[in-house]
Amino acid sequence: MSVFIIRRLLQSIVVIWVMSLLVFGGVYLIGDPIDMLINPEADQEDIEAAIRALGLDKPIHEQYWYFLANALKGDLGKSFIFSEPALQLILARAPATMELAIVASLMSIMLGIPLGMWAGLKPDSIAGKSIMTGSILGFSLPSFWVGILFIMLFAVMLGVLPAGGRGPTTEFLGLQVSFLSAKGLSHILLPAVNLALFKLSLVIRLSRAGTQEVIHQDYIKFARAKGLSERRIILVHVLKNILIPVVTVIGLEFGSVIAFAVVTETVFAWPGMGKLIIESIDQLDRPVIVAYLMIIVFMFIVINLLVDILYSILDPRVRLQDIRA
Amino acid sequence: MKNIFTALVAGAALMAASGAVAQEIRIGIAQEPSSIDPHFHNLGPNNGFLSHIYERMVEQDSKQRLRPGLAVSWKPISETVWEFKLRKGVKWHDGSPFTADDVVFTAERAVNVPNSPSSFGTYLKGKTFTKIDDYTVHVSTPKPYPLMVTEMSTIMIISKKNAQGAQTKDFNLGPAAIGTGPYKFVKWQKGDVIEFARNDDYWGGRPKWSKVILKPISSAPTRVAALLAGDVDMIDGVPTADIETLKGNPKVKLSQGISNRVIYLHLDQKRDNSPFVTDKNGNPMDKNPLKDVRVRKAISKLINRPAIVEKVMEGIAIPAGQLVSETFFGNTPNLKPEAFDPAAAKKLLGEAGWGDGFGLTIHGPNNRYINDAKIAEAIAQMLTRGGIVTKVVTMPKNVYFKRASRGGPENSPEFSFILVGWGSGTGEASSPLKSLLTTYDKSKGHGASNRGRHSNPKMDALVVQALATVDDAKRKTLLQKATEVGIGEDQGIIPLHYQVNTWATRPGLRYDARTDERTLAMDIKVVK
Secondary structure, eight states: OHHHHHHHHHHHHHHHHHHHHHHHHHHHHHOOTHHHHSOTTOOHHHHHHHHHHTTTTSOHHHHHHHHHHHHHTTOOOBOTTTOSBHHHHHHHHHHHHHHHHHHHHHHHHHHHHHHHHHHHHSTTSHHHHHHHHHHHHHHHSOHHHHHHHHIIIIIIISOOSOSSSOOOOEEETTEEESTTSHHHHHHHHHHHHHHHHHHHHHHHHHHHHHHHHHHTSHHHHHHHHHTOOHHHIIIIIIHHHHHHHHHHHHHHHHHHHHHTHHHHHHHTTOOSHHHHHHHHHHTTOHHHHHHHHHHHHHHHHHHHHHHHHHHHHHOTTOOOOOOOO | OHHHHHHHHHHHHHHHHHHHHHOEEEEEESSOOSOSOTTTBOSHHHHHHGGGTOEESEEEOTTOOEEESSEEEEEESSSSEEEEEEOSSOBOTTSOBOOHHHHHHHHHHHTOOTTOSBOTHHHHTTOEEEEEETTEEEEEOSSOOTTHHHHHTSOEEOOHHHHTTOOHHHHHHSTTOOOSSSEEEEEEETTTEEEEEEOTTOTTOOOSOSEEEEEEOOSHHHHHHHHHTTSOSEESOOOHHHHHHHHTOTTOEEEEEEEEEEEEEEEOOSOSSOTTEEOTTSOBOSSOGGGSHHHHHHHHHHOOHHHIIIIISTTOEEEOSSSSOTTSBTOOTTOOOOOOOHHHHHHHHHHTTOTTOOEEEEEEESSSSTTHHHHHHHHHHHHHHTTOEEEEEEEOHHHHHHHHHHOSGGGOOOOSEEEEEEEOTTSBSHHHIIIIISOOBTTTTBOTTOTTOOOOHHHHHHHHHHTTOOOHHHHHHHHHHHHIIIIIITOOEEEEEEEEEEEEEOTTEEEOOOTTOOOOGGGEEEOO
């Protein structure tokens, strides 16, 4: 197993390197931020000085080489806009995004599994049908639109929840978090639900399909014949067996929740990494864009690895092996 | 419905109560500054929001007229030396006194900020600052320099005691962020909140708000919703599409004002085979009709400015005939917005030998100015109707601006016919004349943003003369003449309209709309 993990990590370095090359080249092709950053009153000399200050006067391969050499030392460059280390800038925003993603994931699990099982056990009931119809909405409505609708409804019309922002934070294990105070919770509720919606639908569908498959299997019939209570059958025998696909998907989706919190964060003015990356792309802040994508790729790799390991624990039939192309 | 109403009343009552006790003002802002260091980045949001903390020797009021700031008076004492008398009794936020040493220190520091993406060297180069006594500073230049006072209204003064050796991060974290302004820096959580607290010892009297809280909300619908929900007391950058609905909403008051930003068109007047000028069927030509002033005039006459203002801008803009609007220094009364006149345009095109028309592509950004892409589309339709078959290409600003300024061979402008805007930060006409219309010349620093490469030695001479004339009345005449030549005679650029900016507040407040687009707590008035 350790060989497996080591080889996976080595592969990930190659992936990250290729990614940095692609993003670096891509952003270079789009242009540079000088013409947006410079004061319009600057003359040619000032413009050239600014280009030099950001190191953009050098040829692209030299810029990349410089970046690579520093990256190996753990320095991913300084933001063009903020003149602060890109990594530090992103990591400072990470807790906000992680908190949002975790709350959203918990919501989708805690609501999604029971709802999905209900729909699977009673597929023809009104409740079962409504759950499934609802999940179609969760899948198909664009999340920025739902977000704005939430704001209009809960913040503007009902006035019960704030329209955006993170609100006051409290310190928890050295990090600033919102979920410990009532006011903070009221701020996180709407964006978390907005972000959870898609995943919730996914979990509902997976749990329902799993339940319907499992419920007809022999061991369930056997359990019934043995006279076990319905409660025990569902909560132990069914639940355990539908968890495998759910865990896989939730694991993989956790990465995408973080990566795609971009929309929710922008709509709710949530000060996380997603809002930062959108603003950085808008202003072509290359060091931040490259560093952010490297972090995201790394995160996906780690999550994939963890899911594989977890999978082998949940399902003893699975053995960790290298996938060779 | 009844429930909603109760909730609204309760919310309003709560808001009123908290407002009365705390005297806090919370503002939802579209664009966040990139630093608390006042010399790191010479650009709009920074220069605006940091005015809460720091002050300049000369300030610009809401109409960008100059008024005394940290200097009480100024005068030229010789052709090349200006004397500034500083205000006495001003204290820094840490209690230490403000003196001439701070001004001299600022002038040295502001040009040497590492990694600055836009340096204040633009305004400081060639100037030597000398302390005469604690409250007198002399600034000398190699040549007579009439824009001295105007340019001093751009440099925020920092405290020598607190900022010596400080780096940009020392400002962002707070220790060096010591100013003389009406509000003290409290904290900046990037992307989340910027907080200022009242400076009780402010020399200009006790400021109104105990706390100023700026919340960056980049998404426009969210910003509007935050105001409607009572999360903030005021927002800037109200989208034009929402203005009609907000007007009828009793929970919102709008404040509007003309800005210093003119939206205009550049036309390629240099290349004979301009890449985006074609014949009617889209084939390249070896002759460039845009080089003929009659064609440029005809294009201007084909544009129906009132229609653009009415239909595209929803009435929120003012047709423009030159670079700066009436209240600004250098505006000439002789240039009015060009009237829509297709018949005259047709005649001019015929005289120029282009009666059959030709093909053109207009390039523009789609996320920089208010309704920019829609304006470009409207213009293309108007020109096509007049026989100039025009295609539209718009793109995000991060792609557009580099290509528009130096996307072509040898860093020349790539496009032939473009839509751009210019905000006159100095509040007078010389800076746009120099940047947009004088002959492109790197060694002189002329025409840095002249993306159409208009060139007329007669106009160049007028601008150069104006930039060396200290006498205000004479300089004004020269700037007016230069504008009349560059736009009136040459049609070097085609002005479209001046942008109008909109702020929205909760009832009980009014914003004194600033022409420089800044959003400042000092300009928020409480009304009954």
